Amino acid sequence: xxxxxxxxxxxxxxxxxxxxxxxxxxxxxxxxxxxxxxxxxxxxxxxxxxxxxxxxxxxxxxxxxxxxxxxxxxxxxxxxxxxxxxxxxxxxxxxxxxxxxxxxxxxxxxxxxxxxxxxxxxxxxxxxxxxxxxxxxxxxxxxxxxxxxxxxxxxxxxxxxxxxxxxxxxxxxxxxxxxxxxxxxxxxxxxxxxxxxxx
Numbered sequence: 001x002x003x004x005x006x007x008x009x010x011x012x013x014x015x016x017x018x019x020x021x022x023x024x025x026x027x028x029x030x031x032x033x034x035x036x037x038x039x040x041x042x043x044x045x046x047x048x049x050x051x052x053x054x055x056x057x058x059x060x061x062x063x064x065x066x067x068x069x070x071x072x073x074x075x076x077x078x079x080x081x082x083x084x085x086x087x088x089x090x091x092x093x094x095x096x097x098x099x100x101x102x103x104x105x106x107x108x109x110x111x112x113x114x115x116x117x118x119x120x121x122x123x124x125x126x127x128x129x130x131x132x133x134x135x136x137x138x139x140x141x142x143x144x145x146x147x148x149x150x151x152x153x154x155x156x157x158x159x160x161x162x163x164x165x166x167x168x169x170x171x172x173x174x175x176x177x178x179x180x181x182x183x184x185x186x187x188x189x190x191x192x193x194x195x196x197x198x199x
Contacts, residue, residue, distance in 0.1 A: 028069045028101070029156035029199050033092035035131075036066040038163070040177070047164075047191065049138060051082035058138070058191055060162040062177060066135065066188070067158040067198070068092040070151055071106040072113070080111070080173060083166065084136045084189070086148050088157075089113040093131035094123065104128065111136065111187065130179050136189045138164065147195040160194035 040062045047058045068090030075086055089106050103121035107114045113134030117125070139145035140161070151157055166173040166189060175189035 028154040039063040059165040074108040091132040156199040161192040
């Protein structure tokens with residue numbers, strides 16, 4: 001085999017390796033993910049964040065760590081976006097296993113996450129609603145915002161921080177503190193102090 005053919009073969013091998021890695025990098029994590037860990041605070045502390053329309057006070061209600069696969073990210077330009085520019089739709093438990101995930105479709109709009117599932121799905125609506133969430137993300141600082149911006153659909157992430165009540169001039173915006181509620185007010189509003197992309 002001459003040098004040209006050797007180089008060509010090496011090139012094919014390298015290209016195949018890169019393609020396989022790219023495909024695998026976009027493949028969501030398929031194992032079980034534990035439920036979020038929430039620790040209610042006996043005394044509610046306050047934090048002040050810099051918003052686009054001035055400083056905004058937060059009341060920290062509970063420490064919160066949530067891990068999941070990102071089913072969607074959505075950037076907003078509404079009133080709350082002065083401090084919470086992004087929402088992540090997250091799924092945990094068994095929702096990311098192939099035989100379940102293939103039967104569920106997620107979408108985001110208007111600060112809501114919507115899902116549809118087929119009759120062949122191995123879990124019911126209650127399981128989906130209690131093992132997924134649309135989380136409104138308030139970044140602690142510009143570095144946390146930079147990390148949030150880098151997260152993509154299908155990333156396996158862990159977020160650390162607090163569930164909060166936001167004190168806007170036009171009135172409060174309070175996080176849900178339970179996983180069993182649905183509808184208006186059921187989303188988590190999270191003051192994010194840590195972002196970890198696990199895979």
